Amino acid sequence: MIRKTLLALPVALAVGVTAHADHMAENPADILRSVISEVPDSPYLTQSQQNLMMMEDNPNLWTVEDGKELFYAARGPNNVSLETCDFGKGPGVLEGAYAAMPRYFEDTGRVMDLESRLVHCMQTIQGFASDDPAVRQRHGSNSDHMKLQSYIASHSNGMAWNPPLDHPMEKAMRDAGEVMFYRRAGSLDMSCQTCHAATGKQIRASVLPNAMVPQEWTKAISWPAFRVGHQNSRSSQHRVRGCYWQMRQGQIVAGSDASIALISYWTDLARGQPAILPDLKR
Numbered sequence: 620m621i622r623k624t625l626l627a628l629p630v631a632l633a634v635g636v637t638a639h640a641d642h643m644a645e646n647p648a649d650i651l652r653s654v655i656s657e658v659p660d661s662p663y664l665t666q667s668q669q670n671l672m673m674m675e676d677n678p679n680l681w682t683v684e685d686g687k688e689l690f691y692a693a694r695g696p697n698n699v700s701l702e703t704c705d706f707g708k709g710p711g712v713l714e715g716a717y718a719a720m721p722r723y724f725e726d727t728g729r730v731m732d733l734e735s736r737l738v739h740c741m742q743t744i745q746g747f748a749s750d751d752p753a754v755r756q757r758h759g760s761n762s763d764h765m766k767l768q769s770y771i772a773s774h775s776n777g778m779a780w781n782p783p784l785d786h787p788m789e790k791a792m793r794d795a796g797e798v799m800f801y802r803r804a805g806s807l808d809m810s811c812q813t814c815h816a817a818t819g820k821q822i823r824a825s826v827l828p829n830a831m832v833p834q835e836w837t838k839a840i841s842w843p844a845f846r847v848g849h850q851n852s853r854s855s856q857h858r859v860r861g862c863y864w865q866m867r868q869g870q871i872v873a874g875s876d877a878s879i880a881l882i883s884y885w886t887d888l889a890r891g892q893p894a895i896l897p898d899l900k901r
């Protein structure tokens with residue numbers, strides 16, 4: 620990866636990098652700038668000028684490219700690509716699919732987020748076992764999951780978050796997520812609200828996003844994102860896990876209905892705002 624980046628750098632400098640892949644109509648940094656122009660005083664969105672500048676060279680754009688290769692490659696015991704996977708808009712349709720997730724899927728009878736749907740397709744279409752590293756390893760820029768999730772999500776860049784709430788299960792999951800968001804528990808007696816329902820709250824130098832301000836929240840929930848502090852790309856499920864850890868509550872299980880419910884609610888809170896994909900975070 621480092622080698623690839625170093626090799627590509629002189630070329631990028633020579634031709635002038637486009638800050639997004641071919642299939643992305645817009646530059647994520649421009650989308651963020653337009654969101655900021657609506658709330659120019661937002662302490663969360665304006666906390667780091669450097670962060671905004673670095674978005675033009677977001678390392679996750681490499682992860683998106685890696686994901687494109689993986690998506691169309693014949694893989695797994697069944698030696699087929701993921702092109703027949705239905706993310707809610709029809710088999711193989713990626714355009715806007717992620718911005719309309721989590722959603723209910725007939726074939727599984729479950730409301731699924733991007734990660735759980737991808738796991739489902741890798742297992743049922745490609746035949747991967749649940750303990751295969753391709754399926755099991757969910758974190759880090761070099762995991763198949765982060766590559767694939769980044770590629771799929773980038774097709775929703777600039778699109779309004781719009782998870783459907785037509786099916787009773789979609790509504791129930793969103794409502795369960797709302798209860799979880801406000802439910803105080805654990806030795807610190809915290810809920811998500813404790814840190815994410817006021818403007819300008821800080822933990823050390825980090826300004827926290829206010830979930831009640833949709834412009835702040837769309838950046839907050841725009842994952843996959845490259846986390847500069849981790850030097851890795853991270854997912855929504857990774858963020859959920861991190862915030863439960865921060866509250867010192869029991870660890871949440873990735874892909875569980877609880878984790879998906881929370882993501883249903885947090886996506887609903889950003890409804891109508893443009894997704895910034897990929898994003899770059901501290």
Ligand code: HEC
Nearest residue numbers: 809810811813814822825828839840858862863865866900
């Ligand atoms: C103790 C305070 C605290 C609580 C409680 C908390 N978080 Fe966070 N959250 C943070 C911090 C701090 C960050 C920024 C990431 C970092 O710098 O580590 C963050 C980041 C986030 C982000 C991404 C925004 C970003 O810029 O990285 C989301 C989304 C989020 N939290 C959701 C939640 C949800 C949902 C809950 C409840 C399950 C929750 N948080 C509970 C402190 C908290």
